[in-house]
Every structure is written in C-alpha cells, then in structure tokens.
Amino acid sequence: MSAAFDGALDDYIQHLRVERGLSKHTVEAYARDLLRFGAHLAEQNVSLDQVDEARVAGYLVTLSHDGLSARTQARALSAVRGFFRFLVQERRQPCDPAELLEGPRLLRKLPDILNxxxxxxxxxxxxxxxxxxxxxxxxxxxxxxxxxxxxxxxxxxxxxxxxxxxxxxxxxxxxxxxxxxxxxxxxxxxxxxxxxxxxxxxxxxxxxxxxxxxxxxxxxxxxxxxxxxxxxxxxxxxxxxxxxxxxxxxxxxxxxxxxxxxxxxxxxxxxxxxxxxxxxxxxxxxxxxxxxxxxxx
Known part of the structure; x- marks a missing residue:
C-alpha cells in the first residue's frame, strides 16, 4: 500500500475512534475491510487519487469472485464509502467514488432466539x-x-x-x-x-x-x-x-x-x-x- 493510503487510513481510524466514539471491535472491522481494499489497490497499481467509481465496482466484483458473501461485500462497500466521505470532508479528495454505487441485495436473516x-x-x-x-x-x-x-x-x-x-x-x-x-x-x-x-x-x-x-x-x-x-x-x-x-x-x-x-x-x-x-x-x-x-x- 502507498504511503498516501496508509496516512489517510490512519487518520480515518483515529477519526472513528476519537471523534465518532465507535467501539474497539467496530473500528477494527473497518480497519480490516479498508486494509483489504488498500491491498487490492496496490495489486492493481492504483494510487488513492486514481480511485473512481469503476475501480470500486471492480473491487466488489473481485470480492464476489473470491467467494465472499453478499453481506461481506455490502460491509466492504460501506467501509469504502465512509472512508472517502471522510476524505472529501477533509478536502483531501474531490469526490466520493462510491457514493452512487449500490451494494448487493441482502436477504435479512431473522435472528435465532431462545423460547x-x-x-x-x-x-x-x-x-x-x-x-x-x-x-x-x-x-x-x-x-x-x-x-x-x-x-x-x-x-x-x-x-x-x-x-x-x-x-x-x-x-x-x-x-x-x-x-x-x-x-x-x-x-x-x-x-x-x-x-x-x-x-x-x-x-x-x-x-x-x-x-x-x-x-x-x-x-x-x-x-x-x-x-x-x-x-x-x-x-x-x-x-x-x-x-x-x-x-x-x-x-x-x-x-x-x-x-x-x-x-x-x-x-x-x-x-x-x-x-x-x-x-x-x-x-x-x-x-x-x-x-x-x-x-x-
């Protein structure tokens, strides 16, 4: 991963932890999803400022081909969308490339309960x-x-x-x-x-x-x-x-x-x-x- 991506990710994780007050487990889940996204960009030799809607869509296709569930794909898209929304708010990116993308449709599973x-x-x-x-x-x-x-x-x-x-x-x-x-x-x-x-x-x-x-x-x-x-x-x-x-x-x-x-x-x-x-x-x-x-x- 590039130094630019690493630095942006560190700042976003700090934002989630301190400013938004998310739990340790939630922050760790976001970090894992975004590290996977960063590794994908590195494999494609794509820098952070080169990410557009097509690149994010291609990433979701890769997750699907890797056999990851629709729920995991949806969570990955949510993480990427939140990351770029933060970068736009910080004026470090001109736009959110994931803003208009739709995630996979989920069949909501009813939780199991005890009677x-x-x-x-x-x-x-x-x-x-x-x-x-x-x-x-x-x-x-x-x-x-x-x-x-x-x-x-x-x-x-x-x-x-x-x-x-x-x-x-x-x-x-x-x-x-x-x-x-x-x-x-x-x-x-x-x-x-x-x-x-x-x-x-x-x-x-x-x-x-x-x-x-x-x-x-x-x-x-x-x-x-x-x-x-x-x-x-x-x-x-x-x-x-x-x-x-x-x-x-x-x-x-x-x-x-x-x-x-x-x-x-x-x-x-x-x-x-x-x-x-x-x-x-x-x-x-x-x-x-x-x-x-x-x-x-």
Missing part, C-alpha cells in the same frame, strides 16, 4: 452458592433482563448499576448511554453477587461490576464459554451465543405487547429499522397463537 422455557432453564442453570455460580447467575440474569450486548455487560461499572431504582445504564455503540429497567429477579441475583462475592474478589480500586476470582474484569471469551456451558447443562441443543439472550429479550418484549419505540430505546438502536426485524419473529408468535386458540384458526 421462554429455554431462557428460564438457562437462567436457572448456575445453581448453588459457590461464588462463581452466584456471579454467573447474576450476569445471565442481567444480560437477559436488560437486553445487553456482551461488551456492555462485561464493561459495566458499579456506578452503572442502580439497584435501588432498579435500572442499569450501559454505554452502547457510539459511546451513547441509555437507561434500561431490570426486573426483580435480576435485581435479586445482582444484589446477592455484590454482597457475597464481589467484595472478596475485586481489587480495592476496581470499578468493574463483574470480576473474576483474580479480581479482573470478565472477558468476552470467558462469558461466551460460560453461556455455552450452562446451555449444555440446561439441555439446550440449538446453537447458542450470548447475543441470543439479547435477541430473545427483544422478541419476548414485542410478543408480550411492548411497543417498538420502547424496545428500540432499551436496545440502544439508532435506527428503528434495526429493531423492526424482531417484529417478524413476534408476528410468527402471534400467528401461532391465533392458529392454536382461534376457533377458526
């Missing part, structure tokens, strides 16, 4: 009073009660949890804070953990809500392993991930009659169209209820 019985079994899987079981029970309850992303759960500070008022206030994508109520079951599980376990494990200066026996904050990988372990113990055979609890949170709220705007706020979605995908699932639930209980269903 209510499966969620209950998962939440009850960490039995007993051993410290790690008490912590794990509190984390599972908190994640489902508030519909948290994994990163939001493990990055919770003590000050983000207000048990007296019964809500949690995580930092979501874009460093945006939101307030989400938690129910009595999650509240009780977290109260037990904070009273019985955290004081024994956490370092005096630690602000992390959920910690390991060594006093460190939980990692995404550790929590992922815990979810899989308890899913097996609960007899859940379908593929499982922490994010399924978030999907289940949204779907169960909508199926129970919650309005879309409230669910959008609790999930921290910037665009309501992201939340609307869950209406298809809850719609299936309503159709099943109609078929089962309506006399002419």
């Amino acid at each position: 209510r019985d499966e969620v209950l079994r998962l939440l009850e899987a960490p039995t007993g009073s051993k410290p790690n079981r008490v912590r794990d029970r509190a984390m599972l309850h908190m994640m489902y009660a508030a519909g948290l992303r994994v990163s939001e759960l493990i990055e919770l500070d003590l000050t983000d949890v207000n048990l007296e008022e019964g809500f949690v206030s995580p930092f979501g994508k874009g460093n945006k804070r939101r307030i989400v109520p938690i129910g009595s079951h999650a509240r009780a599980a977290v109260v037990e953990y904070l009273a019985e376990v955290r004081p024994k494990w956490a370092h005096p200066a630690s602000r992390a809500c959920f910690v390991t026996s060594r006093g460190k904050a939980m990692t995404r990988q550790s929590f992922w392993s815990l979810v899989k372990k308890y899913a097996r113990a609960a007899g859940i055979t379908k593929p499982i991930s922490p994010h399924k609890l978030r999907h289940s949170f949204a779907t169960h709220l909508l199926a129970g009659g919650a309005d879309l705007r409230s669910v959008q706020t609790m999930l921290g979605h910037a665009d309501i169209s992201t939340t609307q995908i869950y209406t298809h699932i809850s719609g299936d639930h309503l159709r099943e209820m109609h078929r089962r209980y309506h006399p002419r269903g």
